[in-house]
Amino acid sequence: MSQLNGRRIATVALIAAGLLSPVQVNAQAGHGEPPGVRQALDATVAAGAPGVLARIDDERGTWIGTSGVADLGTRAPVPREARFRVASLTKSMVSVVVLQLVREGKTSLDEPIENRLPGLVAEGDQITVRALLNHTGGLADYVRAPEFADPEHYRDRTYTPRRLIAEAERLPRPQQGRFAYSNTGYILLGLLVEKVTGHDLGTELKNRIFRPAGMTRSHLPLTRQDIRGPHATGYHLPAGADPGTPGALRPITRLNPSFAWAAYGVVSDARDMNRFYRALFSGRLVGPDLLAQMRTGVPTPQAPIFPRYGLGLESAGLTCGETWGATGSIPGYMTFSFADASGARRMTLSINVQRNDPKVGTMLLAAVDALNRYFCGEPYRLPAGKGVTGLAG
Numbered sequence: 001m002s003q004l005n006g007r008r009i010a011t012v013a014l015i016a017a018g019l020l021s022p023v024q025v026n027a028q029a030g031h032g033e034p035p036g037v038r039q040a041l042d043a044t045v046a047a048g049a050p051g052v053l054a055r056i057d058d059e060r061g062t063w064i065g066t067s068g069v070a071d072l073g074t075r076a077p078v079p080r081e082a083r084f085r086v087a088s089l090t091k092s093m094v095s096v097v098v099l100q101l102v103r104e105g106k107t108s109l110d111e112p113i114e115n116r117l118p119g120l121v122a123e124g125d126q127i128t129v130r131a132l133l134n135h136t137g138g139l140a141d142y143v144r145a146p147e148f149a150d151p152e153h154y155r156d157r158t159y160t161p162r163r164l165i166a167e168a169e170r171l172p173r174p175q176q177g178r179f180a181y182s183n184t185g186y187i188l189l190g191l192l193v194e195k196v197t198g199h200d201l202g203t204e205l206k207n208r209i210f211r212p213a214g215m216t217r218s219h220l221p222l223t224r225q226d227i228r229g230p231h232a233t234g235y236h237l238p239a240g241a242d243p244g245t246p247g248a249l250r251p252i253t254r255l256n257p258s259f260a261w262a263a264y265g266v267v268s269d270a271r272d273m274n275r276f277y278r279a280l281f282s283g284r285l286v287g288p289d290l291l292a293q294m295r296t297g298v299p300t301p302q303a304p305i306f307p308r309y310g311l312g313l314e315s316a317g318l319t320c321g322e323t324w325g326a327t328g329s330i331p332g333y334m335t336f337s338f339a340d341a342s343g344a345r346r347m348t349l350s351i352n353v354q355r356n357d358p359k360v361g362t363m364l365l366a367a368v369d370a371l372n373r374y375f376c377g378e379p380y381r382l383p384a385g386k387g388v389t390g391l392a393g
Contacts, residue, residue: 031056031063036379040370041067047363048243049351051078051232055270056374057278058345064270070232070352072249079230083217083269084350085257086335087328089276090220090266091186093209094201095133095312096280097193099290100208102129106196109133109293113188116195120165120188126176129192132185133311134298138176139184142168148259151236151331155255158223161187164259179298179309183263190262201262210272213279218268220261225254227267232352234332243357252331264330273337274346277325281343295324304383305368316368320376329354336367340375347374 034056044052044067051068066078101107107116107129114124121127121139131137145167148154164187174180190201197204202220210218217229235249242248257265268276279285286294297308297315306327308315315322316338325338337348349367365382372380 031058031061033065034063034374035377036373037370038065038067040366040373041065043366043369044068044349044351044363047366048355048359049353049363050235050249051352052367053078053080053082053232053270053350054347054370055274056345056347057271057274072233072235078232078352081217081230081269081271082350083227083229083231083267084333084335084352085227085234085260085264085328085330086266086268086273086337087260087264087330087333088183089268089273089326089328089335089337090260090262090264092280092312092326093205093266093276094186094189094193094262095294096285097201097204097208098129098133098189099286099294099311101193101196103287103290107192113137113192116192117188120162120191121169121184129189130311131176132189134309135179135181135185136177136298137182137185138173138180139182139188140168140171140173141180141182142171142184142187143259144171150239151252151255152238152250154259155252155331156225157259158256159258159261161191161261164261179300181300181309183260186263187261193262205266209276209285212284213272213275215268215272215275218266218272218276220266221257222261223256223258225256227253229269232350235353236331237353237355237357239356241357243355243359249353255331260330264328270337270348270350273335273348274339277337277339277346278343281324281339281341316371318368318372318376319378319380320372323371323375334364334367336371338371338375345375347371 041052050072051070054065056063064080070076070078109130110128112125113127127137142164168184193201193204205220233251234253236252237243237249294311294313297310300309304317306314307317313324314326315324323338328335331354334351339346369380
């Protein structure tokens with residue numbers, strides 16, 4: 001995949017290959033092991049992930065499974081309560097804050113962003129809050145700028161939101177009105193939240209999302225480089241490197257996350273992410289009308305696996321129907337988190353690598369297979385003759 005951090009995990013064709021040789025999985029007692037999920041986690045590691053963590057929360061309790069290792073040097077196991085950079089799952093949370101402000105009458109989905117943030121983007125009077133939320137505003141994505149081609153280049157730099165927007169404004173824009181994933185839109189939404197509330201975004205996330213949902217292990221760092229608490233080492237694959245070559249994956253756990261901020265900067269864990277989607281889909285964070293709009297999606301190039309994107313949520317086209325949640329990609333980690341319609345059944349997966357190579361397709365397919373085996377009770381099968389252009393990041 002091209003280095004489009006927090007945007008789309010790669011343009012790849014996912015081919016339904018046979019699941020690869022198993023690696024030992026660690027599972028938590030107290031919840032029956034979901035059939036086939038162990039096999040799918042093993043396959044994720046066998047396809048090139050250093051390690052993977054899966055957590056399921058439902059009416060039967062909690063099940064935690066890990067496969068592979070947290071660190072390629074020490075071979076330590078993946079911590080069962082590992083924290084990680086959730087990447088674009090951040091967008092779901094920022095979207096909820098914006099929708100709460102809509103409910104409070106402090107902004108509206110049809111308000112042009114120019115009204116609140118004049119002069120930040122060209123033609124801002126034609127770009128609505130809704131269009132920023134569902135990526136139809138026609139904004140370029142700042143991570144396409146040469147500045148962000150190599151995380152080793154920018155990992156220690158501090159970026160302001162306005163600097164990120166300025167980088168995007170130098171790039172060609174996609175067609176307005178059609179889906180074109182843009183982290184730039186969520187940087188604008190973060191600034192909108194701060195403008196409307198008078199508080200920094202991290203404080204609003206804490207007060208409006210983390211505390212109400214019981215997310216005690218989550219925060220939005222600004223420039224802090226480390227991950228507090230237990231975590232797996234995050235890795236990335238440099239452009240052009242062969243993932244099968246020893247030492248090709250490079251550790252990148254420590255980085256300055258200011259480049260991600262409102263678009264994909266939150267640090268959390270699987271327990272908290274499952275708590276978030278439980279609170280959201282059960283109606284505790286937004287009312288039914290706004291939740292329905294969050295799940296009203298526009299078509300994406302990621303069909304059939306991720307066919308629609310709503311307001312900060314994306315759908316997974318599993319074999320038993322669409323399931324809503326989000327996926328994320330940031331140097332060091334890739335994340336999948338989805339729930340059923342009521343939020344009663346939730347599953348989050350964290351993989352401690354971001355790869356951008358054609359061979360990553362088999363690894364991503366194995367992660368989707370884990371979701372499908374839990375939610376649908378059967379293996380995932382890519383429709384005959386279908387390819388996938390990417391996953392949300």
